[in-house]
Amino acid sequence: MKLMVSVKRVVDYNVRIQVKPDGSGVVTDGVKMSMNPFDEIAMEEALRIKEAGNAEEIIAVTIGEQKAQEQLRTALAMGADRAIHVEVDEDIQPLTAARVLKALADKEQPGMVLLGKQAIDDDQGQTGQMLAALWDRPQATFASKVDLDGQKAKVTREVDAGLETIEVDLPAVVTTDLRLNEPRYVKLPDIMKAKKKPIDTTSLADLGVEAAPGLKVTNTAPPPERQGGKKVESVDELVSELKNRGLI
């Protein structure tokens, strides 16, 4: 069985995000970029499935600018066998990403497509679900545990009410949650070896995919600044302060 893992290049989680003064987006100039942490978890899960003998090949996929190949190299250093780079310079919306992954799934015929439950840049959390619909295959989202059993997978999902375990037929789409696993440290010799692993470059046109600019970002603004707190001396003062502000 082949596994396909989608990884996205995003602003690193450590970076203090700054909104551009004109509100057209966030500053990425000189900013550290890295693999979406949820995708890293998806990658780790694929490696564990392969290491358990349940898959033969892992293909890492990214959609994005030329530099997104850095994230593919990270995936290859973690242990992916090969990688596909769909080169697109514009921002990618979930529907376009899902269409690309569908086209690649048709071509590669993976037994499972793994991806993060959401990317930490735009927090859309839609790509996995859209892919399942387009591909017409089952989906197991927000996975915190994945067990393979022949042509089926038993997946524990993190839902509002607690944990829910479902069984899906393969091929299927699995989106990964935070508690699924802890990604491994990349080893230095593996980074070196990853430089020699193949990356195929393709484009939306090659895949016959039409970009779907269904969403238009009209403005980006930072959250309002938090006002400083005030210490009060007594309960009475607290109550009168709350009354003054019309809160009680």
Place this chain on the structure above:
Amino acid sequence: MSERDVMEYDVVIVGAGPAGLASAIRFKQLNEELEVCVIEKASEVGAQILAGAVIEPEPLDELLPGWRDNPPNICVPVKRDEFRVLRKGGSSRFPTPPQMHNKGNFIVSLSAVCKWMAPQAEELGVEIYPGFAAVEALFENDKVVGVRIGDMGVAKDGSEKSGYTPGVDIKAKLTVFAEGCRGSVTKQLIKKYKLDEGKSPQTYGIGFKELWQLPEGRVEAGKVMHTFGWPADKMTYGGSYIYHLDKDRLAIGYVVGLDYEDPELKPFEMFQQLKHHPEIKPLLEGGKILSAGTRAIVEGGWQSMPKMEMPGALMVGDCGGTLNVPKIKGTHTAMRSGMLAAEHAVANELSPEGYDALLRGSAVGKELKRVRNMRPGFRKGLWPGIVNAVFETVTFGLAPWTLENHADWSSLKKVNEYTPPERDFYQRDLPPKDRLQSVYFAATDHDEDQPIHLHVLDTDICVTKCREEYNNPCTRFCPANVYEMVEDEEQGLHLQINSANCVHCKTCDIKDPYQIINWVPPEGGSGPNYQNL
């Protein structure tokens, strides 16, 4: 995997700063067959690089001809210089000292410069690995044969976590240390090979920097201003730099000589006070901090420069102390020393022998020798220092004497022997409020479940001798509030080390009066994540 992997190269360079990267590029330019690898403890190249920085472009012209057509993302030609001596509430303009004339120089972000140099090195075939920290040198027959990378996945108590990955050994015919000021492996090697024998003790400063985004139209791109005087008292060496960048950005910083005597001094507070000087505050009001950080600066110069070579290895840049203090510049000398190291090694079958003499006789050595007496002249105070600096300038450094430096840890006075000067400081209202808020702007990150990387060899001293003699100066000189004296029922009064806040400036390792703090690298990739500093 529990076996330690070994990787072999012709040359391994420790540290991807300007010296290390310039060296790597030069090695490949001179001999493309050489296998050259650079390791860097920061999560990415440039993430732990902090400098003013006005740089002299000549080494870049030599190393990367044509770079001016493809400059790094912050690169503003200097338009004019201003030099002021501050007093509380006012200032006097002084003629700019000749060393500080910046015509033809560029204001850059050194962090961005390194980030820009790295891919150019990779294009030449240099392998660069950020996120991997060298923790010690490897030896064979008393010769350096490479470095060991720190283990990943070790818990706070020293046990192995599930993802434990032992660090690899990188072996090389030649190891080049480019660790920057007070390098942790360099420190071990200077001791082992007695490289500082017969030299003056090394001396340092602590340098703060903030990058601001200001309201439109306030910045005068290319203006460079330096100040001396207030808020430093007359016995403390301290000065500021204010560099006007493009896109309404401004770099502001402050440097305090770590040879200060006042046990109660708070370097961080001095920087914050400077920002509230009535001639500086209006510039910043209404602006936002984009990024902030702190780093020790090497100030010993010519007489404190250790022997820069040892069997199997050599040093380049600030871990050897190539910074030119009167110019307040170290990038050009760091790069030159790195290039020179490569030129020497390639011409001598990768043997380090003779590099030290070559460096001292080179333009770098000459430049440092000429200004060697300027910084130590300030030990007697600001005005005697300026008088001495003028003398040294007009005599071109030809005086037959060399003034000695003193170890910074030894200069601190005991609390009962020192009366701190009247500090009459401003009530502050510009950000950051305190050191913790400043750490937030440094985006520093350490996995909390890892061994504390600040080794305090004897914590009893903290509650007994140090409390009495110096009143725990670590709680004041640390810019990140790493050291705190706390009292609780279980342990009584004790030292608490908030190592996750550490911004890797190395001040504690330098200034602690008992020399019992040893800074070692935490897990690779930890530490500050500076942007455009």
